[in-house]
Amino acid sequence: MSGTPSNRSAADIGGDDAGPVDTLDRGMKFWERQANALRSVVQRNQIVLVDELRRAAEDLGDLYSKLEYFERTTLALRALLIEKGLVTEEELEARMAEIRARFDVPDEMESPIKRGASR
C-alpha cells in the first residue's frame, strides 16, 4: 500500500533526500521497552517472523515515515496479532481501556495506538 504507481514501499527510501541525521540517543520510553519485549518474545517463538513485521510496517503506508521506530514496530505487531487471530480488535481495545482506567497515563508514556486514533 505505497500509494504510488511504482509500488515503492514506505521503507524503500534509498537515494531520497533525508536531511540531517539525528544521532541523539534518547533511550527507550517505558512503553517502548514493554512493546519491544513483547515483540522480541513473539518473534523468538516464531509466532511472527521478521519478514511479516517488515511487511506489516510497510503496509502502514504514508503513516510509516511519520512514526518513530518503536511506533512502527508496535503497530506492525498489533496488525499481525489481529491478522493471525491471536487477539481481536475488541479484546485489545477493552484491555487497553481497562489498564488506562487504572491510572492516569502521562503523554510521554502513552502508546501510539491511542494517539494513532486521533491521526
Added chain:
Amino acid sequence: MTPGLRTRGAAPFPSTYAPAPGHRFKVGERVAVKRRFPPGHRRTPHYIRGKTGVIERICGAFPNPEELAYGFDGEPKKVLYRVRFAQTSVWPAYRGPARDLIEMEIFEHWLEPA
C-alpha cells in the same frame, strides 16, 4: 561457491551459508536487476532495479522472504547472490572515485543475464 569468509579456525559464530544446488548464475557473470514494480513486500530496492552488475558470490539458498512476509513457508527456497555494482552506474550524479562499489544481496528471481 565458497562464501570466502570464516574458513580458518573456529568460526566466532556459525556461517549462514546454505547450499545452493542448481543456481542459475556463476561468480563473475554479468547480471541485470529486473526492472519490475510489483506490489507487495519486495526485497530489491527501487534504486537498483534496472542496473547491471557482476555476481560477487553465491550466498546460498534461503526461504523466500517475499513469501514469508505473508505467512507462507517461503518454499521453494531462492538462491541469494551478492552482486557488485559500480557506484557511478547506480547513481548518475555520483561524484566519488570511479572505482567505488556497492554490493547488494539479491535473490535469483530478481536477476537476468546481462
